[in-house]
Amino acid sequence: MLVQFTVKNYKVFKDEAKISFVASHYTEKENDSIVQFPQFNLRLLKSAVIYGANASGKSKLFEAMAFMRDFIISSSKDKQINEPIATEQFRLSTETENEPSFFELIFIYKKVMYRYGFEATKERIVTEWLYQRPKTKEVELFYREGQDFGKVHSKFPVQDLVDKKRIRINALLLSVAAAWNDSLAEIILDWVDNSFNVISGLDENTYMAYSISQLKDVKAKKGVLKLIKSADLGIEDMNPQLLKLEDLPNHLPSELKETITKQLKEGDREIYSDVFTTHKKYDDSLSVSEGVKFTIDDEESSGTRKYFALTGPILNTLKKGEVLVIDELDAKLHPMLTRKIIELFNCKENNPNNAQLVFNTHDTNLLDTELFRRDQIWFTEKDRYGAASLYALSDLKGVRKDDPFEKNYIAGKYGAIPFLGDFDNLFND
Numbered sequence: 001m002l003v004q005f006t007v008k009n010y011k012v013f014k015d016e017a018k019i020s021f022v023a024s025h026y027t028e029k030e031n032d033s034i035v036q037f038p039q040f041n042l043r044l045l046k047s048a049v050i051y052g053a054n055a056s057g058k059s060k061l062f063e064a065m066a067f068m069r070d071f072i073i074s075s076s077k078d079k080q081i082n083e084p085i086a087t088e089q090f091r092l093s094t095e096t097e098n099e100p101s102f103f104e105l106i107f108i109y110k111k112v113m114y115r116y117g118f119e120a121t122k123e124r125i126v127t128e129w130l131y132q133r134p135k136t137k138e139v140e141l142f143y144r145e146g147q148d149f150g151k152v153h154s155k156f157p158v159q160d161l162v163d164k165k166r167i168r169i170n171a172l173l174l175s176v177a178a179a180w181n182d183s184l185a186e187i188i189l190d191w192v193d194n195s196f197n198v199i200s201g202l203d204e205n206t207y208m209a210y211s212i213s214q215l216k217d218v219k220a221k222k223g224v225l226k227l228i229k230s231a232d233l234g235i236e237d238m239n240p241q242l243l244k245l246e247d248l249p250n251h252l253p254s255e256l257k258e259t260i261t262k263q264l265k266e267g268d269r270e271i272y273s274d275v276f277t278t279h280k281k282y283d284d285s286l287s288v289s290e291g292v293k294f295t296i297d298d299e300e301s302s303g304t305r306k307y308f309a310l311t312g313p314i315l316n317t318l319k320k321g322e323v324l325v326i327d328e329l330d331a332k333l334h335p336m337l338t339r340k341i342i343e344l345f346n347c348k349e350n351n352p353n354n355a356q357l358v359f360n361t362h363d364t365n366l367l368d369t370e371l372f373r374r375d376q377i378w379f380t381e382k383d384r385y386g387a388a389s390l391y392a393l394s395d396l397k398g399v400r401k402d403d404p405f406e407k408n409y410i411a412g413k414y415g416a417i418p419f420l421g422d423f424d425n426l427f428n429d
Contacts, residue, residue, distance in 0.1 A: 001035065001044050001108050002196065002323045002356055006117070007064040008102035012057045014090040014387035016102070019061070021045045021356065024375040024394045026401065032348040033376065039135055040113055045376055047345045050360040050390075051367075051409065052380035053418035057388030058360035061380065062327045066198040068103040071120075073193050076175035081168050084122040092386040100126040109191040113138075116174065116188060124169040130156065130188075141184070144173055156184055194322070197313065201328035201359070204309035211312030212272045215240050224311045231337055233304050236291060237278035242271070274298075275308070306332040310341070318344065321353030329359035330366075338363060342371060367405035374401060379416035 001021070008016040023034050023043035033046045052058045067087065075085075087101040104117030113133040119126040128144040132155065141156040142149060147169060149162045158177045166180075167173050177185035199207050214220040215238055228235050275296040283289040296305055310326075317324040330338040338361070344350045345357040367377065374394040382388050393399055396414060408414060 001321075001354055002358075003042070003044060003106040003108060003113065004104075005065060005068075005106075006102070006104040007061070007068075009090050009096045009099055010064050010067070010101040010103070011060045011088050011090065012055075012382065012386065012388040013060065013064070013390075014093055014096055014385075015389065017057075017061065017388065017390040019048065019050075019358075019378060019390060020392075021048065023373075026374065026394060031346065031373075032351075033346040033373070035354045037108065039111070040108070040133070041136075044108075044354075045356075045373070046351060046354060047342060047357045047372070048359075048376050048378060049342075049366060049372060050358075050378045050380060051362070051364075052360070052416045053382075056382050056416065057380035057390070059327050060388065061390065062198055062325055062360070064103065065196075065325055068105065069192055069196055069198060072172060072175055072189065074175070075170070075172045076179040081170070083170060085120050085124075085170050087120050087122060089121075090387065105192075105196075107191060107196075109187065109195070114188060114191075118172060125172060128173055130174060132184075142173065149173065156182070158182055158185070195320070196323050196325075197317070198325040199313060199327070201306070201310075201326050201331045204306045207313055208305075208309040209272070210316075211309050212240050212275055214312045214315070215275070220315070223315045224308075227311045227315070228308065230340070231307055233307070234279050235277045235304075236280060238296075238308070239276045239278075240272040241274040241276055241295070277304075303332040303334070307337065314341065314344070317355045317357075318351055319353070321355050323356045323358070326357070326359040328361070330361045330363045335363050335365045339366060339371065342366070346371070364406045364410060367409055369402060369405065372405075374399060377405065379414060381416045 003022065004018060004020045006016060006018045007013050021044045023045050035044045035046065037044060050058050050061065071085070089099060089101055090096045098121075100119035100121045102117070102119050104115065106113065106115045108114075111134075115131040115133070115138070116129070118128040124146070125144070126146065128142075130141040131138045132141055133139070139153065139155070141153045142158075144150070147165075147167070149167070152158055152162060156177070158173065158180070161167060161173075161176060161180060167176050174185050174188060178189040211224070214224050221238075225238065228238065276293045277296055277300060278291040278293055280288050281290050281292045294300055296308060313324055316322070329341070342357065345355060366372070375392055377393040378390060379393070380388050380390050393405070393414060399408075399414075409417070
């Protein structure tokens with residue numbers, strides 16, 4: 001489970017921004033959204049929501065998570081010695097524009113807590129660290145400053161890589177160690193790669209293929225259809241449509257067309273071009289006569305398409321107890337449907353493996369004491385100098401657990417709302 005994520009000097013975050021999933025010690029309602037870890041004296045939350053005005057940093061926080069995740073996975077194999085690191089410092093201050101960006105993850109995986117992070121400029125890794133906490137005491141496995149790696153702990157046997165100078169200035173030691181089959185590094189990369197997923201609610205095409213692939217497995221399809229039918233979309237069945245050579249569009253780039261053609265001919269993989277959805281058809285006595293097939297691309301709504309695309313990541317996350325971060329979860333979805341997705345994660349029966357959901361939204365209907373505790377509600381806000389901050393509702397003084405969160409937020413009592421100008425006289429001089 002994700003314990004904490006911290007970022008500093010990245011895009012809109014000049015100062016440290018930290019989102020924590022550690023449950024507060026306030027007298028909050030104890031519900032199924034809390035997971036106990038007595039060995040670490042921790043209580044972790046299964047979900048969190050982030051509110052804020054447009055351009056206040058909500059999406060940038062998720063971009064920071066996505067950057068850290070992708071860089072850990074790829075830095076050992078994609079970067080050459082002179083390739084820049086794709087970080088981006090806060091550019092609206094002379095204090096920070098030449099300073100490194102900071103990223104840190106704390107998570108629990110296979111009954112061990114890890115704290116891993118790094119600082120990086122576009123040119124190099126400035127610092128990098130890894131700590132392990134099997135029980136109560138945290139153990140330093142390595143601490144790197146530039147190309148000085150100090151003494152690496154015996155639990156992380158990569159001293160040979162350091163001695164032979166196999167770590168480039170723009171590559172992470174953790175990533176290189178995993179590439180050289182170090183077992184501990186592989187464990188950490190396994191969590192980052194497979195259990196920490198960041199997706200966009202605005203572009204479902206990036207994970208649509210995964211949800212389509214679930215329709216080929218009988219058990220997985222049963223779960224998908226259950227979610228689909230529960231959403232009252234009128235869909236009775238779903239079946240993927242295999243792509244055929246004769247169906248390839250003429251406007252495809254020649255190289256892509258050749259690659260797809262080769263894969264189809266050699267049988268390396270199945271490629272799906274669409275999904276058939278089945279709806280009931282009624283006769284003049286309003287009895288069901290037969291099923292009618294629609295295509296999800298051309299004949300279903302954008303909301304249906306988005307919701308189906310989400311079923312794969314949601315079910316997989318719940319099944320495996322992973323972390324799912326969704327930018328703009330509620331885009332194209334009805335508020336009641338968004339609420340049901342959140343309730344899946346906060347429910348012990350539907351989420352027995354303690355999966356976590358993190359998302360941002362503008363839907364104030366979700367600011368409900370029956371849905372979220374104060375420590376699950378977060379806000380982003382920009383100051384007059386363009387720097388974003390991140391804080392939880394539980395950080396604010398004078399907020400009671402039974403307050404009308406939605407009403408107070410709209411009234412501006414919690415901050416993180418836009419201050420709008422005069423729209424009435426738009427065309428007057």
